[in-house]
Amino acid sequence: MMDRCILPPIGMRLLFGIWCCTVGLAAWAQPRNPFDTPEGQAQGRALFQTHCSYCHGARGEGGRGADLTTGHYRRGGEDANLFATVRNGIPGTEMPAVRVTDDEVWKLVAFVKFLGTMPAGERGAGNVAAGKQIFEGKGKCTQCHSIGPEGPSLGPDLSDVGRRRDLQYIEESLLRPEADVPVKYRAVEVVTKSGESVRGIRLNEDDISIQVRDGQERLRSFLKEIVREIRRDKPSMMPAFGPVLSKREIEDLVAFLSSLRGLP
Ligand code: HEC
Numbered sequence: 488m489m490d491r492c493i494l495p496p497i498g499m500r501l502l503f504g505i506w507c508c509t510v511g512l513a514a515w516a517q518p519r520n521p522f523d524t525p526e527g528q529a530q531g532r533a534l535f536q537t538h539c540s541y542c543h544g545a546r547g548e549g550g551r552g553a554d555l556t557t558g559h560y561r562r563g564g565e566d567a568n569l570f571a572t573v574r575n576g577i578p579g580t581e582m583p584a585v586r587v588t589d590d591e592v593w594k595l596v597a598f599v600k601f602l603g604t605m606p607a608g609e610r611g612a613g614n615v616a617a618g619k620q621i622f623e624g625k626g627k628c629t630q631c632h633s634i635g636p637e638g639p640s641l642g643p644d645l646s647d648v649g650r651r652r653d654l655q656y657i658e659e660s661l662l663r664p665e666a667d668v669p670v671k672y673r674a675v676e677v678v679t680k681s682g683e684s685v686r687g688i689r690l691n692e693d694d695i696s697i698q699v700r701d702g703q704e705r706l707r708s709f710l711k712e713i714v715r716e717i718r719r720d721k722p723s724m725m726p727a728f729g730p731v732l733s734k735r736e737i738e739d740l741v742a743f744l745s746s747l748r749g750l751p
């Protein structure tokens with residue numbers, strides 16, 4: 488009689504315990520990477536060469552894409568965060584979603600994590616403080632660029648350019664701005680039939696009209712019927728600084744810009 492009263496609660500407690508363990512384990516095990524092994528990393532490395540290296544560099548050192556050797560990730564460095572970044576890409580940036588299986592994404596994540604443990608790369612020969620002075624003074628960079636939320640928006644915000652781009656890309660931006668112009672910053676020159684000419688960043692365009700943001704950051708809209716010509720031969724609003732600044736000044740600027748990593 489006593490036994491029959493006590494047994495069910497013990498059974499229940501046992502079952503509940505097992506249930507807790509299973510759910511707990513599943514929650515704990517779920518976001519972990521099943522391919523975080525030497526073999527997984529090696530397969531991830533091969534996939535990385537095909538799908539990622541043309542932006543992130545063969546050794547993850549960065550280029551058109553972010554430097555992946557720092558171990559810092561704006562969208563989180565946990566396995567689950569990295570999985571989401573690689574699976575879905577980063578909306579609003581050039582980082583695309585990758586077209587591979589989920590298992591392959593996990594292998595890529597294993598390799599990306601491995602890259603994040605590498606020693607920090609070269610940060611350039613220039614002088615960061617001198618570069619900051621040129622940025623704010625002689626270079627007149629603050630006419631078009633902000634570092635942080637306040638400021639002009641004719642050029643991209645540079646608060647984390649050192650994380651997004653490598654040294655070579657940054658130097659090229661200064662010497663040959665037109666070498667790689669993101670779609671959002673393509674410049675055009677609109678010449679109207681009455682002879683007015685307005686250069687600016689193309690915001691929108693359809694069969695009927697075109698909208699640009701001009702050098703004074705004013706929004707301008709033109710009906711196509713009054714437009715004589717739209718010139719697209721100078722795709723960047725940014726001047727080339729080779730003729731304006733010395734080699735040394737360019738080096739200092741590159742060192743300053745590469746130190747901007749968006750970290751607090
Ligand atoms: C077309 C260029 C391009 C390709 C291809 C590309 N990326 Fe990216 N990736 C970027 C850019 C640009 C960023 C920086 C985005 C930002 O934060 O503004 C980035 C950022 C990242 C980040 C950092 C995210 C963070 O939280 O800071 C990771 C990780 C990453 N990419 C992994 C990969 C992997 C793995 C592949 C290959 C499957 C890949 N990327 C392919 C351009 C690219």
Ligand code: HEC
Nearest residue numbers: 626627628630631641642643660664667668672723724725
């Ligand atoms: C007249 C406006 C203007 C001025 C002045 C200007 N820039 Fe730019 N900059 C732009 C535009 C527009 C872009 C985007 C198009 C491109 O990449 O060429 C850009 C792009 C860049 C990039 C690449 C950013 C990225 O996210 O890829 C860097 C770095 C840069 N500028 C640095 C500088 C520095 C340093 C100075 C001063 C010496 C400067 N800029 C002066 C308009 C300007």
